[in-house]
Amino acid sequence: MTDELSSRRLLIDDDSLALYRRSLAEQWGDGVPLIAPTESRVRELLSGSPLAADAVICKVAPRFGVATVEKIAVNAAMAGCDPAAFPLVIAAVEAMGAPEFNLFGLTTTTSSVFPMVIVNGPTRSRLEIDMASGCMGGAAGRGSMTIGRSVALCLRNIGGQSIDVTSKSVFGQPARTGLCFAEWEEASPWPSLAQQRGFSMDDEVVTVHGGTGTLPLADINNDDALDLLYLIAKSIAYPLTNKFLESTAANGQTVLAVNPAWADRFAAVFPDMPDLQSYLFEHAWQPIEVWPEASRRVLEAKGRVDATGRVWLNDRPDQIVVVVCGGRGNLHAVALPSWAESELQSRAAFRSG
Amino acid sequence: MIEILDPTVSFDEGDQAPTFSLTGGVSGKVVGLRLDHAWRSYHLVVDEWQALLEADGAKVRVVWPGERVGAEGERTRADLAEWSRLVDCGVVGLGN
Incomplete structure (x- = not known):
């Protein structure tokens, strides 16, 4: 464990447009304007997780970059992720690293498939993870929009997924800038998805699904x-x-x-x-x-x-x-x-x- | 100016096998062909490739991987690891 953050430092003009332009020029953005991942913002995210900044969550396909908590936090900061939602991003990255998720195939295929994130648990509303009208797009909850985007940026910048370079996806899909929604557990007559998969109602659970579209x-x-x-x-x-x-x-x-x-x-x-x-x-x-x-x-x-x-x-x-x-x-x-x-x-x- | 943290990582190229140099040709080498049931194009070319490689003195080792996940997934990963160990170089995709 170390208190030092190991990421290389980049100097940019103190202007949101300068950051955006640089992200496009250096291809670590997703084409949408970003929040500057300053050290203070990254540290704020890190404070939400019990894990050390240098803890390794997994290697991320297709190029198997090492996903440390710090590097996930830098990408989550760019996505505008709330520190309270950061543990969900870590859980999603960990889930994608499971061999049975087949992230290498999923990130390199000609298909449009992309990891879609479904959230269960007691913090869904507080984190503004959409579960009611417009939950798959349009409701604009911060949690939904930034958790999914954080995961997508991790795939790009830690996994090296890049269209026409490592990814052969013919069309892609809108979810490739991130798709995250929650189950409306209070409106469901059945046990939640998380409960069906062996978790309790009190657990905060992230489920990732390789979905080809909506x-x-x-x-x-x-x-x-x-x-x-x-x-x-x-x-x-x-x-x-x-x-x-x-x-x-x-x-x-x-x-x-x-x-x-x-x-x-x-x-x-x-x-x-x-x-x-x-x-x-x-x-x-x-x-x-x-x-x-x-x-x-x-x-x-x-x-x-x-x-x-x-x-x-x-x-x-x-x-x-x-x-x-x-x-x-x-x-x-x-x-x-x-x-x-x-x-x-x-x-x-x-x-x- | 402000200072930001680099969101990218250095990729560990050490995880990848070096590109096989064709200097000296494939004679006497074990050349792997990793095929895929999902792509009909493999079925069209595999016999031709095998014959051409063997004509040049290579020994050809073909592998048809099974499913990537589910009950077969673990066996597929083991089969590919073993195939990688046994070949000097291999064709692993069609670049489609």
Whole structure:
């Protein structure tokens, strides 16, 4: 442990535009204006974590830079992260370092996939992590906007992820400047995502998901819970999802964000989450006839077609991960489709004192 | 002027194998081909590459990695580590 911060010092004009220009010129920015990561700001962030500045959290793919707490803090400072939210950023970086998250593949692929951050626990509101209307963009809570961005900047500056250099992503996606939202636990009829994954309600938990985008789902024609869930299951099993590119259905999760009104409606039929997941699983498939002949041959060769001609999205019900969030405007859900080569990871955050 | 902290890190190039120099050719070398079931282009080129390399005197060691995560993930990582140990140089991607 050391009190000294080891990062190289850079001198810039005391002008926000000068910082912005330099970040663009030296390619350590994300194209959006930044907060100057001064030593005092970085130290303020470090005070929120019980870990020493030189503690190593993990190596970050694709170039396997060493993620010390200090270096994470410098990037979080640039993102405007609240010191109280900093432990969540550390937890997210730690979660991404798990081998089963497959961060190297995720950061280098041609896919648009990017780590999406879901937060559970008692500090969600205080940290302004959006969970109600506009929680996936537009609500503008400081926690949501800066935690996700901190993680994205860490991938860029510690991991070395750079479009057309290490990343071959053809399109990318808006979430590549950061996507973070919370589960609206108080509005959920089921145990929280964190509880489902073995944590307590008092834990501050970050879950990272390799999501290929936000897939909007809407219905105004039908109020029946089973009908809606059937349609949701068919919609998330869309023919060109990455899940159908792999030789197994066993890997990856689809996160399904359900608004509180729909959650209540679904819970009236399925008060237990595993039963809801089983129902979705049972309908998340497509008949092989959906695909043209050339595609059918490949799916058959990969062993993805069962004896009845069905191509299943998943091998298990727990691969559909349901979280409750969004406004009370009803009618809508959002799926965060899986990249299929990355497993959801959750980590608890730890605070000073 | 203000002083800020550098957000970037120095990448540990020591974790990476040195680029294989083709000086002297591949004769007598073990050349690895790391392929991928997901990319049909590998299926198109692997036989050609293998024949050309063998014609130049190389011994070719092909590996088809399995799934990166899940039940197969650990085995895949072990297979790739072993393959890396056994080859003198390797083709690990198509640069697509």
